[in-house]
Amino acid sequence: xxxxxxxxxxxxxxxxxxxxxxxxxxxxxxxxxxxxxxxxxxxxxxxxxxxxxxxxxxxxxxxxxxxxxxxxxxxxxxxxxxxxxxxxxxxxxxxxxxxxxxxxxxxxxxxxxxxxxxxxxxxxxxxxxxxxxxxxxxxxxxxxxxxxxxxxxxxxxxxxxxxxxxxxxxxxxxxxxxxxxxxxxxxxxxxxxxxxxxxxxxxxxxxxxxxxxxxxxxxxxxxxxxxxxxxxxxxxx
Amino acid sequence: xxxxxxxxxxxxxxxxxxxxxxxxxxxxxxxxxxxxxxxxxxxxxxxxxxxxxxxxxxxxxxxxxxxxxxxxxxxxxxxxxxxxxxxxxxxxxxxxxxxxxxxxxxxxxxxxxxxxxxxxxxxxxxxxxxxxxxxxxxxxxxxxxxxxxxxxxxxxxxxxxxxxxxxxxxxxxxxxxxxxxxxxxxxxxxxxxxxxxxxxxxxxxxxxxxxxxxxxxxxxxxxxxxxxxxxxxxxxxxxxx
Numbered sequence: 001x002x003x004x005x006x007x008x009x010x011x012x013x014x015x016x017x018x019x020x021x022x023x024x025x026x027x028x029x030x031x032x033x034x035x036x037x038x039x040x041x042x043x044x045x046x047x048x049x050x051x052x053x054x055x056x057x058x059x060x061x062x063x064x065x066x067x068x069x070x071x072x073x074x075x076x077x078x079x080x081x082x083x084x085x086x087x088x089x090x091x092x093x094x095x096x097x098x099x100x101x102x103x104x105x106x107x108x109x110x111x112x113x114x115x116x117x118x119x120x121x122x123x124x125x126x127x128x129x130x131x132x133x134x135x136x137x138x139x140x141x142x143x144x145x146x147x148x149x150x151x152x153x154x155x156x157x158x159x160x161x162x163x164x165x166x167x168x169x170x171x172x173x174x175x176x177x178x179x180x181x182x183x184x185x186x187x188x189x190x191x192x193x194x195x196x197x198x199x200x201x202x203x204x205x206x207x208x209x210x211x212x213x214x215x216x217x218x219x220x221x222x223x224x225x226x227x228x229x230x231x232x233x234x235x236x237x
Numbered sequence: 238x239x240x241x242x243x244x245x246x247x248x249x250x251x252x253x254x255x256x257x258x259x260x261x262x263x264x265x266x267x268x269x270x271x272x273x274x275x276x277x278x279x280x281x282x283x284x285x286x287x288x289x290x291x292x293x294x295x296x297x298x299x300x301x302x303x304x305x306x307x308x309x310x311x312x313x314x315x316x317x318x319x320x321x322x323x324x325x326x327x328x329x330x331x332x333x334x335x336x337x338x339x340x341x342x343x344x345x346x347x348x349x350x351x352x353x354x355x356x357x358x359x360x361x362x363x364x365x366x367x368x369x370x371x372x373x374x375x376x377x378x379x380x381x382x383x384x385x386x387x388x389x390x391x392x393x394x395x396x397x398x399x400x401x402x403x404x405x406x407x408x409x410x411x412x413x414x415x416x417x418x419x420x421x422x423x424x425x426x427x428x429x430x431x432x433x434x435x436x437x438x439x440x441x442x443x444x445x446x447x448x449x450x451x452x453x454x455x456x457x458x459x460x461x462x463x464x465x466x467x468x469x470x471x472x473x474x475x476x477x478x
Contacts, residue, residue: 003267007361009314035308035357036266036285042308042357091313095283095359096266 001107001166003098008090008108010116015087017078025077025085029057030092031105037097053092056102060153060182060191061109079121086118099169102180102193106153107219111227113150151184151191152219154212158200163208165215179208183216240398240410248409249278256393256405256453257366259460261373263381263468271382275374278407279364284374286382288354302346304353307337309371311360332368339392339421339431340375345385354384365408366394368419372431373457380465388423389461390430393453395420395446397438402446404453418446422454 017024031053033046041049062074077086090112092105157167157178164171172178177196184190189209194200241247251257257278266272269285276282292298309332340356356378358371369392376390396406398415411417416438421431429451438446 005266007312009312011314030313032313034283034310034312034359035355036269036272036283036359038268039287039355039357042306042355089313093312093314093359093361096268098268 001100001104002168003096004094004100004104005096006092006094006101006104006108008092008105008112010112011089011091012116012118013087013089014079014084014121017082017085021074022082023078024074025088027062027074027077027088027090029061029090029109030054031057031094032092033094033097037094053094053101053105056180056193057092057105057109057153059193060106060151060180077118084121088116097169099167099172100155102153103155103166103219106151106182107223110150110152110223111230114227115231149184149186151182152216152223153180153182153191154216154219155180156208156212158196158198158204158208163211165211179205179212181209181212181216183213185220187213187217189213240413240415241401241403245401247403249407253401253403254449254452256456257407259457261377261461261464263377263464269378269382271378271380271384273374273377273381275370275377277366277370277373277405279362280360280366280370280407281362282358282360282367282370282374284356284358284371284378286354286356286375286378286384288382289349289352289384290355292351292353298351301350303344303349303351305337305341305344305346305356306353307333307340307356307358307375309333309336309358309360311363311367315360315363332371335368335431335433336371336375339372339390340379342430343387343390343423344379345387348385354379363408365406365411368392368433369394372421373461377461377464381468388425389458390421390423391454391457391461392419392421392431393450393457394418395450395453397442397446402442402449404449416443416446418443418450420447420450420454422451422458424455424458 031050033041033050035042079085090109092108094101155178156163156165157172157175159171159174159176175196176198177194177200180193181189182191241253245252260276262274264272265274265283266285269287271286272284274283289303292304297304309329336358356375358375360367372390372392379386394406394417395402395404396410396415396417398410398413403410406417416434416436418434420429422429
């Protein structure tokens with residue numbers, strides 16, 4: 001987005017589901033800030049921002065602790081209930097940072113997931129009780145991940161008395177507070193994060209949410225058309 | 238395992254003396270003073286240069302030349318198996334040091350005393366030869382930043398498997414356990430500035446392998462020079478000259 005440049009990748013590994021949710025797969029989101037974006041990210045400098053972004057993304061895209069209400073459908077990742085599930089590792093890298101990282105990361109993750117193909121797994125029949133069943137991972141067939149319900153994140157930054165969408169880093173340096181809202185295609189809010197110390201009147205927050213819903217509509221449509229165009233290019237080449 | 242087939246083809250279909258396809262792009266990171274993306278086959282690396290700027294740590298300031306710092310990091314998703322720790326592990330620290338020493342030798346540091354030049358290299362996709370790709374990317378990024386250089390530094394790796402010297406090893410060939418020679422070369426001055434090898438080689442074969450790597454470096458240098466000329470033409474055009 002503008003001069004902000006992020007890369008997002010999805011890797012899938014077979015693992016064991018957690019005992020609390022035996023019918024759901026697991027997703028881990030990790031953001032790394034590369035020093036190419038900012039010299040101060042070198043060494044451990046970018047760790048704080050990375051943690052903040054990772055947690056904000058997890059809050060927006062995955063559900064609460066019980067796993068309910070996740071933007072990403074975790075039950076589609078299960079292979080054998082209680083024994084084998086897919087672990088998705090979503091890794092993001094911030095290459096160039098010019099403000100509005102959360103929105104860019106959310107869009108990148110949505111695009112990466114729509115490009116993800118989970119290989120079909122054939123489970124050997126006749127595995128008893130506690131034994132790990134044998135799995136045969138097919139190299140040929142892929143199941144496209146369903147991304148129609150994945151939310152996008154829209155960040156509204158309040159500077160003075162106005163709020164702006166998609167702030168550059170110059171604009172972000174002047175902000176009092178920012179609200180990041182993740183909205184899915186149905187217009188439902190999937191997560192909300194408020195940053196910054198200035199207090200906000202509750203009516204302003206409600207107004208911001210409705211603005212975000214309106215903007216997210218445009219963003220989702222634009223994103224989907226870009227993703228479709230990119231996939232068409234990929235199929236051609 | 239057969240790394241070179243009887244017809245003389247390697248695992249990815251190349252001839253023993255053939256390099257992988259190179260691709261470079263200048264100015265990938267708008268915010269940095271200079272940046273470049275460099276691809277050698279499937280290995281993709283991005284380099285950003287910030288500088289010359291004021292020294293952050295006063296105690297390290299040098300009164301007669303510039304301080305050069307470098308950091309090498311690999312993205313989590315760059316290798317086949319997901320890496321846990323992107324930076325700070327021993328291999329990354331060693332490669333950071335190697336790149337720093339190589340670039341420091343060719344930057345005219347005495348022209349910029351009391352300043353600092355930061356070179357950050359990030360590996361996006363690793364398929365063997367990351368060290369060489371990083372040095373090539375750093376050279377391009379430094380040129381893009383307009384930092385005075387003695388000469389371009391180019392780098393290439395070569396090895397020796399199935400009794401054949403091979404140029405530009407990829408990951409599979411590199412992990413085969415045979416020798417891996419990395420050479421950093423200054424094309425105009427015709428001098429070798431970086432030389433690393435692991436495993437063992439008889440001396441006469443080593444000379445051949447090193448010479449092959451130097452030829453690879455010269456080929457990379459030609460390509461880099463073309464890219465820089467093309468970039469300068471673009472800049473001239475945009476300025477309306």
